[in-house]
Amino acid sequence: SDVQVSVLGLGAMGSALAGALVKAGYATTVWNRSPGKADGLVTLGAKAATTSGDAVRAGRLVIVCLLDHASVHEVLDPLSDELAGRTLINVTTTSPAQSRELAAWAARAGVAYLDGGVMAVPQMIGGPGASVLYSGSAEVFHQHKPLLDLWGTSAYFGEDAGLASLYDLALLSGMYVMFAGFMHGAAMVAPAGVTAGEFAAMAAPWLTAMTGAFQGFAAVIDGGDYTVEGQQSLEFSNLGDILAASSEQGLSTEVVATVQRLIQRQIDAGHGQEGFARIFESIRQPG
Numbered sequence: 009s010d011v012q013v014s015v016l017g018l019g020a021m022g023s024a025l026a027g028a029l030v031k032a033g034y035a036t037t038v039w040n041r042s043p044g045k046a047d048g049l050v051t052l053g054a055k056a057a058t059t060s061g062d063a064v065r066a067g068r069l070v071i072v073c074l075l076d077h078a079s080v081h082e083v084l085d086p087l088s089d090e091l092a093g094r095t096l097i098n099v100t101t102t103s104p105a106q107s108r109e110l111a112a113w114a115a116r117a118g119v120a121y122l123d124g125g126v127m128a129v130p131q132m133i134g135g136p137g138a139s140v141l142y143s144g145s146a147e148v149f150h151q152h153k154p155l156l157d158l159w160g161t162s163a164y165f166g167e168d169a170g171l172a173s174l175y176d177l178a179l180l181s182g183m184y185v186m187f188a189g190f191m192h193g194a195a196m197v198a199p200a201g202v203t204a205g206e207f208a209a210m211a212a213p214w215l216t217a218m219t220g221a222f223q224g225f226a227a228v229i230d231g232g233d234y235t236v237e238g239q240q241s242l243e244f245s246n247l248g249d250i251l252a253a254s255s256e257q258g259l260s261t262e263v264v265a266t267v268q269r270l271i272q273r274q275i276d277a278g279h280g281q282e283g284f285a286r287i288f289e290s291i292r293q294p295g
């Protein structure tokens with residue numbers, strides 16, 4: 009491709025993203041605050057820039073993958089003049105508000121801006137299962153989609169630059185709570201001599217099968233009627249036995265008690281006969 013690309017930030021993720029571009033034949037200039045991290049990429053054919061300013065000047069498209077929002081500003085603030093008229097894609101993990109703030113900063117500086125959230129670990133970049141979520145300039149997304157697709161599946165959510173980060177964090181919230189649920193189950197069976205590995209072999213197919221329930225919950229939530237027939241009721245979804253079995257073994261009940269509280273708030277409000285999906289309302293309206 010004839011797109012001149014610069015990648016700022018060669019940590020674990022930035023190096024993986026830059027590596028995919030270099031291997032695909034993009035003319036790529038790389039920069040990192042501390043020296044030495046560009047060496048492997050230079051061997052593959054990248055050019056190393058001595059300063060961040062040199063890197064920005066070398067690329068029409070500037071990709072940034074730094075630690076956090078503050079480090080992005082620290083690097084880019086002094087370069088707003090150089091960035092004017094260029095395209096910036098920031099795949100550093102930031103909050104929705106931080107993404108919107110950087111988009112506004114870029115607009116003031118005359119920089120076309122696309123925000124990205126990487127849903128993969130560095131080893132997954134360019135392979136199956138990796139995806140990157142984007143929001144901000146639709147034009148930038150569509151123009152550079154062939155390049156973005158080198159990293160993984162590219163999904164675009166709209167002009168509001170905060171959306172990619174919002175989806176990123178929403179998906180991670182589901183992941184962390186599921187992981188905590190797995191850890192809780194592993195802790196419950198450990199005293200019975202079951203290794204975490206043995207439990208993992210049982211839990212993975214079980215939880216995979218349970219994801220089949222998402223669309224049913226979604227239909228109820230989107231329909232706005234939690235009384236529709238055929239659902240497991242909140243009263244039936246009592247986690248008391250799980251809590252008792254956990255505390256009898258001297259385990260923390262925090263993970264499960266959180267879910268029980270979400271259920272109980274709806275029961276207390278008179279919705280015990282309605283579907284389990286109603287805990288969505290406990291989350292939407294904090295007690």
Ligand code: NDP
Pocket residue numbers: 017018019020021022023040041042045073074075076078079082083099100101102126127128129130
């Ligand atoms: P690393 O810790 O490996 O790298 C951090 C990078 O940021 C380094 O290049 C570091 O430079 C640079 N940096 C930090 N502070 C500054 C600063 N003030 N000025 C200039 N450069 C700075 O992190 P990752 O590469 O793993 O992560 C990068 C981004 O990607 C993060 O936002 C992370 O959340 C996101 N991400 C990472 C994933 C992963 O699995 N690793 C998964 C999904 C997203 P130096 O070498 O000089 O310290």
